[in-house]
Amino acid sequence: MVCIADAQTASSSASLTENLAASIDPRIANRIASIKAIDNHAHPVLPPPDDEKDRDFDALPVDNMEPETDIVAWRLDNPQLPAAWKALWGFDGTAPLDEAGMKRLDAARRRVKAREGQLYDEWVLNQAGIEVMLANRVTMGPGIAAPRFRWVPYEDALLFPLDNSGLAVTPDKQLFFPLEERLKSRYLELVGLRSIPLTLDEYVGKVVMPTLERQHTGGAVAAKFEIAYLRGLGFGNPTREEAGRVYLKHASGGVPSDIEYKSLQDFLFRTIAAECGRLGMPVHLHAMSGGGGYFGIGGANPLLLEPIFNDPTLRGTKFVLLHGGWPFVREAGALLQKPNVYLDLSQEALAFPPRTLAGWLREWLETFPDKVLYGTDGYPFTSALGWEESTWIANRNARAALAIALSGMVRDGEISEERAEEIAEGVLRGCATRIYGKI
C-alpha cells in the first residue's frame, strides 16, 4: 500500500514535499492510504508470456503518430519516473535513461515479471493499493481477469460502418480509421458476418445489439467511446428514417458526405447509449485533450454532450467523463448536475501534480462530492513509462490531491473530518460501487 508520507519522501523536490505535507491532515492522509481503490479506467497489458505481442490494450494503439509536443508526464525526462522505478523495481536511475540505463530497467522489470508470472498484473495493482481495475481493452486474457480486473470494451467501430476514406483527413486519422475497420471486421466475424447488412435495421439488429449483448454477457461492466479521437462530441438527433436513408445509400459502397455520415453516426451513438442503459453498462467517454498533434481539442469539450445528457430517453444511461475534462475542467464539473453524469481522475492524475489536481478536485468535491471517481489511466506510454509506472504515479498523485483537497475543506470549516473520510471513501471506491454494482 502506498501511503502519502512515502509518496512525499519520494518526491523529487524537498520544498514541494514540505509544502505538500503542510497542506495535508495526517488523519485524512492515513485514511486515504488505507482504502483499497477501484480504478475506473486503465489499460493493463497481459503478463508474460503474452506481454510482448499484446496489442489489445487499446483499440487505437498507435506507435507511429507524427510528432507532437508531449506533455511533461509522457516525456522520457518526466521527473516523476525515478520514484516509480524505485518503488516498483527497486531500480535506481535518473530520467532520462541512456541506452545502458534502459537495458538495466528492462532487466529489473523482467526479474519481477519472472517472479510473479501470471499474477504479475495483480502484483502491479497491489503496489498502488488498487483492489479492482476497470480494464479498457479490446479483449481480456490470461492474467487480466475478474475479480481484480473488470472489462470495458470499445464501441467506436460500431459507429463507422460505411466507407471511411472520406474521414481520414489528418495523418493521425489515416492511422486510426484502418484500426477501427479492423476492429469492425472482428466484431462482424463474431456475429457470423463478413460484411455489413444492407439496411440499418438489419445492422442494428444483427451487428450492434448482438455485439453489446456479447460484451455484456462476457463480463463487460461499461462501454467505452474514444470517439473524441475520431470526431467531435457534438451529437445531433436524427430520425431513424434519416439515418436509414444514409445507410441504405452507402451500405454497398460509395463515400457518404460528412453531413450524411454524421447523422448516421449520431443515430448509432444514441442507439448504443440507450441500449447500454438497458443493459446496465455505463458509457465511458474520453473527455480530455488527447494524444497526437492533430487531436481536435475543441471538439472534446464535454459541454458538447449536453444535448445527450438532457435527452429524457437517455436518462436511464449513466455517462462517465473520463480524465476530468481537461482543459474543460469547469465545464466537466458543471455537468455533474445531471443526475446520470460522473467524472473520473484518470490521466489527469498522471498529467498533473497533486497541487494542481487538488484545486479542481476541491471544486468538484465542494459541489458534487458523490459524482467523482478515482482512476489512473495506466497505459504503456513509452519504454520508460509503462502501464505499471503510469498506474503507480497516477495513484500517488490522485491520493495526494484528494488529501490536499479534503484537508483544505476541513481546515476552512467546510466539512468535518468524518465527512472528509466519507468523501474519500466515495471517490476511491463508493461511487464506483454505486455505478457498477458489486464489482
Ligand SMILES: [Zn+2]
Ligand atoms: Zn485510457
